[in-house]
Amino acid sequence: MARSYVAEARRRVGPKRERIRPIIERLAAEHPDATIALRFRSDLELLVSVMLSAQTTDVNVNHVTERLFEKYKRPEDYLAVPLEELENDIRATGFFRQKAKAIRATMQILLEEFDGQVPSRMDELLRLQGVARKTANVVVAERGAAEGIVVDTHVRRLSQRLGFTRQEDPVKIERDLMRLVPRADWNRFPHLLIWHGRRVCIARKPRCEVCVLNDLCPASRVEVATKASRATT
Numbered sequence: 001m002a003r004s005y006v007a008e009a010r011r012r013v014g015p016k017r018e019r020i021r022p023i024i025e026r027l028a029a030e031h032p033d034a035t036i037a038l039r040f041r042s043d044l045e046l047l048v049s050v051m052l053s054a055q056t057t058d059v060n061v062n063h064v065t066e067r068l069f070e071k072y073k074r075p076e077d078y079l080a081v082p083l084e085e086l087e088n089d090i091r092a093t094g095f096f097r098q099k100a101k102a103i104r105a106t107m108q109i110l111l112e113e114f115d116g117q118v119p120s121r122m123d124e125l126l127r128l129q130g131v132a133r134k135t136a137n138v139v140v141a142e143r144g145a146a147e148g149i150v151v152d153t154h155v156r157r158l159s160q161r162l163g164f165t166r167q168e169d170p171v172k173i174e175r176d177l178m179r180l181v182p183r184a185d186w187n188r189f190p191h192l193l194i195w196h197g198r199r200v201c202i203a204r205k206p207r208c209e210v211c212v213l214n215d216l217c218p219a220s221r222v223e224v225a226t227k228a229s230r231a232t233t
Helices: 003-013 016-030 043-052 058-071 075-080 083-093 096-113 133-142 153-161 170-180 188-199 227-231
Strands: none
Touching: 016 170, 016 188, 043 058, 043 096, 043 133, 058 083, 075 096, 083 096, 133 170, 153 170, 153 188
16 A cells, blocks of 8 residues: 555554544444453363464354363363473464473462462463463453453554554554553453454455445545535535
C-alpha cells in the first residue's frame, strides 16, 4: 500500500485517540459474546490451556483438555506420569514435546515456590517455564486485573489496520496499545479485536462492506462519504 494512500486514509478517519472510544463501543455492541474461547474451571486449567494454545486453535485445545483435565487435576498429577505419557495426552495440540516439558517444569515451580497455586502477578507468572508475556497477560486478565494487553495474531493485524500501531513486535504493539486504550478496557479490548478478526476483519479477505468500523478504519476498502460530500447531496 502506497505511503501517500496510508497518510490520506489516516487523515480521512481522524486521530487514533479520537477513534479509540467509538471503536471499542461499536465492537462491544457488535460482539457482546466476545470472551476467551478456551474452556477451564480453575486457575490451573486456565494456565495449562493457554500454554497449550501456542501454534494451534482454541477449538483444538478444548478438544484435548476435555479429557486432559479429568486426568490431571493438581500440579502433582502432571509430575506423577512419565513424560512420554503426558506428551501423548497433549500430542494433538502440536509441539507436544516442548509443551510437555514446559508444563512439567511449571508444575515443579508451582509446588516449590507457590505452594501449588497459580500466582496472580505478572512478574511471578513470568518466572514459570514456558510462560511468556502473552500467556501471563491472558492468565492475569482472565482473573480480573489486567496488567497489560494481550497481543495475538488477530490483535496485531487489526491494530495495524486500524492505525493504532506501526510496530511488528508484539511487545512494542502492546506498549502502543497500553498508551491508547483506557485501562478499564484492557481486559475486553483483545477479545473484541480477536472476535472481530475471526468474524469480519479476516486476514486474506476482510469483509469491509459489513464492518461497523469501516468509517473509522484507514485500511477500509469501502468508500465512505465525507461530511462535505454528504452536504452537497
